[in-house]
Amino acid sequence: MASRPFWLDAERPPLPQARVSGPADVAVVGGGITGCACALALAEGGLSVVLHEARGLGEGASGRNGGFALRGGAMPYDSAREWLGAGRAAEYWAWTERYLNRMEGDAFRRTGSLRIAADEEEAAELKLEYEALREDGFAVELRGDHLFHPTDGSLHPARFTWQLALRAAEAGVEIREHSRVTDLDDLDADHMVVATDGYPSGLLGRLEGSIIPTRGQMLGTEPIPERLFEMPHYGRHGYDYWQQLDDGRIVAGGFRDADLAAEFTDVEETTGTIQSALERFLLDLLGREVRITHRWAGIFGFVPDLLPVVGRVDDRSWVAGGYSGHGNVLGLACGELVADAILGRDVPLLELFDPLRLDVHEPV
Numbered sequence: 404m405a406s407r408p409f410w411l412d413a414e415r416p417p418l419p420q421a422r423v424s425g426p427a428d429v430a431v432v433g434g435g436i437t438g439c440a441c442a443l444a445l446a447e448g449g450l451s452v453v454l455h456e457a458r459g460l461g462e463g464a465s466g467r468n469g470g471f472a473l474r475g476g477a478m479p480y481d482s483a484r485e486w487l488g489a490g491r492a493a494e495y496w497a498w499t500e501r502y503l504n505r506m507e508g509d510a511f512r513r514t515g516s517l518r519i520a521a522d523e524e525e526a527a528e529l530k531l532e533y534e535a536l537r538e539d540g541f542a543v544e545l546r547g548d549h550l551f552h553p554t555d556g557s558l559h560p561a562r563f564t565w566q567l568a569l570r571a572a573e574a575g576v577e578i579r580e581h582s583r584v585t586d587l588d589d590l591d592a593d594h595m596v597v598a599t600d601g602y603p604s605g606l607l608g609r610l611e612g613s614i615i616p617t618r619g620q621m622l623g624t625e626p627i628p629e630r631l632f633e634m635p636h637y638g639r640h641g642y643d644y645w646q647q648l649d650d651g652r653i654v655a656g657g658f659r660d661a662d663l664a665a666e667f668t669d670v671e672e673t674t675g676t677i678q679s680a681l682e683r684f685l686l687d688l689l690g691r692e693v694r695i696t697h698r699w700a701g702i703f704g705f706v707p708d709l710l711p712v713v714g715r716v717d718d719r720s721w722v723a724g725g726y727s728g729h730g731n732v733l734g735l736a737c738g739e740l741v742a743d744a745i746l747g748r749d750v751p752l753l754e755l756f757d758p759l760r761l762d763v764h765e766p767v
Contacts, residue, residue, distance in 0.1 A: 410561035433598035435465030439567035440738030446574035457583035461564035467701025477727035481535035516555035519638030601704030613761035616669035623697035626651035713756035
């Protein structure tokens with residue numbers, strides 16, 4: 404049932420072939436948004452960098468998601484205030500909003516996003532989040548029972564990844580595609596950054612077991628002439644999500660809860676159960692059948708406390724991942740965050756995402 408993700412059908416720009424002579428200062432493992440952003444920031448900071456990608460650039464989670472660009476983290480904002488404290492939650496959300504603003508370009512459309520309340524309980528939850536966001540000065544609107552985030556947008560995630568990679572190569576990063584790393588000791592570099600989100604790499608030992616590989620499935624339709632949706636929509640606590648692209652096609656995903664236990668996996672393939680649920684949802688959404696042109700699956704890293712996993716693992720290795728399904732904006736932000744830490748810059752948010760907070764647990 405699976406096909407190549409819609410995003411990867413786009414034309415990819417050619418990359419200059421930079422070469423690093425001798426040992427690199429940093430080796431980055433993972434050629435998605437996080438890895439490319441990290442490599443670019445390191446190179447612009449004056450370090451020599453080699454980036455390794457097991458497949459082609461953007462062919463993992465960065466080319467297989469729903470194309471949403473959302474501020475904030477995976478938890479609702481009111482929950483973040485309770486869990487992290489009001490000041491730290493506001494700092495976290497404002498930080499992601501700054502990175503969202505930096506996505507401006509031909510891969511990004513500023514559309515806003517709409518969180519749909521599926522029932523009265525979810526409507527009450529959205530009202531609480533609305534009140535918390537308003538209290539802390541963030542732009543947000545309550546539209547009936549739905550929550551509108553005006554700063555959010557639609558992202559072509561593969562194109563954005565390729566643009567970062569192009570800038571990184573122009574800055575001197577050596578990019579090695581189809582270069583799978585199985586042991587960090589094989590890398591000739593002073594520092595190593597593992598930036599594979601939820602794709603198991605075997606490089607982080609016990610820590611890696613605390614980032615749970617989770618599958619998200621999607622489908623895409625032929626273009627339709629009516630403009631039905633102006634922005635990304637998501638509801639049922641993120642279990643349903645969809646948007647209409649500039650060319651009129653619908654991309655929709657979710658419904659992990661139709662077979663939840665089976666979706667905690669690192670197997671990157673579609674299944675009949677989830678795809679059938681998506682088809683029924685699409686029929687209800689559009690009121691008629693439309694031709695499905697693409698079906699795909701991708702893996703993201705779920706972390707039980709819904710915070711990214713970013714920072715130093717040991718004397719030589721670092722990690723950036725575990726975005727719990729919010730990897731487009733967080734990938735850019737966290738890629739640069741770990742680069743700033745390696746460059747010796749002040750990174751006050753890093754303690755919030757400390758990987759070693761997870762090491763008290765047994766692997767999942």
